[in-house]
Amino acid sequence: MIQKFYQRLWAIAGAVSVRTKILGIVLGFIVLLGAGVIIQSRYALTATMTEQLEEQSVSVSRDLAARAADPILLNDLLSLHDLLNETLANNPNVRYAFIVDPRGQVIAQTFEGGFPLDLLAMNSTHADEHHHTVLIQTDEGLVWDTAVPILDGKIGTARIGLSDASMQLALSKLTVQLLLTIILVSATGVLVAVFLTWILTRPILALVAATQAVAKGDFTPRVPRWADDEIGDLATAFNAMTEELAHTEELRREREGLRRQLMEKVIATQEDERRRIARELHDSTSQNLTSLIVGLRMMEAQCAHCASPTKAADLREVASHTLEEVHDLSMRLRPRVLDDLGLAAALERLAHEWQARYKIPVDVVIELEDRLPGEIETALYRIVQEALTNIARHAQAKSASILIEKRGGFVRAIVEDDGIGFDPSAQRGERHLGLLGMRERAELLGGTLIIESMPEHGASVFIEIPLLHPATFNLQPVTAP
Numbered sequence: 152m153i154q155k156f157y158q159r160l161w162a163i164a165g166a167v168s169v170r171t172k173i174l175g176i177v178l179g180f181i182v183l184l185g186a187g188v189i190i191q192s193r194y195a196l197t198a199t200m201t202e203q204l205e206e207q208s209v210s211v212s213r214d215l216a217a218r219a220a221d222p223i224l225l226n227d228l229l230s231l232h233d234l235l236n237e238t239l240a241n242n243p244n245v246r247y248a249f250i251v252d253p254r255g256q257v258i259a260q261t262f263e264g265g266f267p268l269d270l271l272a273m274n275s276t277h278a279d280e281h282h283h284t285v286l287i288q289t290d291e292g293l294v295w296d297t298a299v300p301i302l303d304g305k306i307g308t309a310r311i312g313l314s315d316a317s318m319q320l321a322l323s324k325l326t327v328q329l330l331l332t333i334i335l336v337s338a339t340g341v342l343v344a345v346f347l348t349w350i351l352t353r354p355i356l357a358l359v360a361a362t363q364a365v366a367k368g369d370f371t372p373r374v375p376r377w378a379d380d381e382i383g384d385l386a387t388a389f390n391a392m393t394e395e396l397a398h399t400e401e402l403r404r405e406r407e408g409l410r411r412q413l414m415e416k417v418i419a420t421q422e423d424e425r426r427r428i429a430r431e432l433h434d435s436t437s438q439n440l441t442s443l444i445v446g447l448r449m450m451e452a453q454c455a456h457c458a459s460p461t462k463a464a465d466l467r468e469v470a471s472h473t474l475e476e477v478h479d480l481s482m483r484l485r486p487r488v489l490d491d492l493g494l495a496a497a498l499e500r501l502a503h504e505w506q507a508r509y510k511i512p513v514d515v516v517i518e519l520e521d522r523l524p525g526e527i528e529t530a531l532y533r534i535v536q537e538a539l540t541n542i543a544r545h546a547q548a549k550s551a552s553i554l555i556e557k558r559g560g561f562v563r564a565i566v567e568d569d570g571i572g573f574d575p576s577a578q579r580g581e582r583h584l585g586l587l588g589m590r591e592r593a594e595l596l597g598g599t600l601i602i603e604s605m606p607e608h609g610a611s612v613f614i615e616i617p618l619l620h621p622a623t624f625n626l627q628p629v630t631a632p
């Protein structure tokens with residue numbers, strides 16, 4: 152319960168800015184202090200003034216009683232009146248005064264608009280009493296009504312009413328003064344708090360801005376060390392951290408660049424090597440095999456009478472078969488047609504052979520007018536080759552399709568199948584180098600490779616490679632034959 156309340160409070164108070172928090176705390180304390188001081192001082196003032204007023208009321212009425220005895224005995228009503236008026240005039244707090252005879256009749260009074268009769272019953276005194284004071288609530292506030300017997304009550308009672316208006320006035324004056332002081336102190340407090348929060352939050356705001364920049368990958372901002380305190384230490388630590396981050400980032404970039412270069416080199420070397428071996432196989436090995444076949448045929452013909460014509464024929468069969476295999480190997484290593492006739496022709500041939508081998512119909516659409524930069528042609532050829540190999544090995548597809556087109560500054564390729572599909576996000580790790588290699592080739596040329604696939608819904612590989620990428624832009628165009 153308490154925890155919930157605390158949580159809710161913190162949800163509201165915690166959400167405001169530091170500036171508002173500090174201002175709130177300062178103002179809250181000032182207001183609390185002010186309220187306490189006002190209540191305390193009003194209480195103390197009320198207590199002392201009440202005592203004083205009571206004492207005054209007793210002394211004034213006793214004085215009146217003493218001085219009233221003579222005029223009453225002499226039955227001098229005029230003097231009695233004067234006495235009452237004088238009492239009123241001398242004591243501004245006294246609201247009224249009157250004399251009652253022993254039978255309860257008012258013989259002199261100071262009320263201007265007639266005597267309020269119910270006042271009579273509100274206070275009385277006994278002969279042996281020194282005085283008797285009651286507190287009466289009137290329209291004008293509280294009144295201390297004191298009754299004092301005159302000559303032990305034998306000739307009457309003197310009564311006066313002392314109002315607390317002066318006390319109320321003093322109280323409200325005090326309150327107003329205190330309130331003014333509080334407002335003044337609050338204003339000063341707010342100013343001080345604003346200044347303090349400015350000093351305190353300025354470096355924090357700078358830190359926040361710098362941190363946000365760092366979060367976005369910008370490691371250049373440094374925060375100034377405003378003061379030699381904890382926040383200053385934080386700023387220094389932050390700067391050290393950003394420097395370290397920037398350094399690490401630089402190293403990472405350098406390594407990434409090196410890795411890229413290495414990768415490019417490896418791929419280029421691999422292609423060169425393949426090209427060289429393919430050419431070797433074609434030019435030298437195939438030629439040799441062809442000579443062998445021709446030789447064997449001649450041997451067969453010349454040796455019509457010898458015992459081993461069938462042997463020669465068998466050997467020729469083996470040689471022809473090997474020649475075919477060498478041809479095939481050379482093709483797969485690096486089709487000469489890719490260098491000689493370009494991507495379109497090479498892919499048509501690849502698709503044709505693939506279809507024949509795996510008995511899966513493949514639809515090829517290639518919309519390219521000119522030849523592409525050599526690296527792009529090689530990359531696309533290898534990517535499509537790997538995609539087709541995957542379809543044959545994993546997809547169990549009924550058909551496949553290849554689309555290559557040039558659009559804007561990009562060349563796009565899509566290889567699709569209608570097979571069992573797979574989850575591309577799950578294919579990570581060392582075992583699946585095929586997809587990784589495809590992506591690597593595309594990215595080395597500044598392009599992207601996206602695989603879309605859902606189980607039972609086939610797979611599509613989208614490749615997009617910019618034609619004017621720094622990696623390809625300086626390449627010599629492959630001269631058409």
Ligand SMILES: Nc1ncnc2c1ncn2[C@@H]1O[C@H](COP(=O)(O)OP(=O)(O)O)[C@@H](O)[C@H]1O
Pocket residue numbers: 541542544545546568570571572573578582583584585586587609610
């Ligand atoms: N066209 C496809 N249809 C279904 N599954 C595929 C397809 N292409 C790739 N895969 C799945 O993705 C995995 C990773 O492919 P790849 O990286 O080429 O590795 P590998 O072919 O050596 O297994 C494959 O093992 C296969 O499960």
Ligand SMILES: [Mg+2]
Pocket residue numbers: 537540541585586
């Ligand atoms: Mg594969």
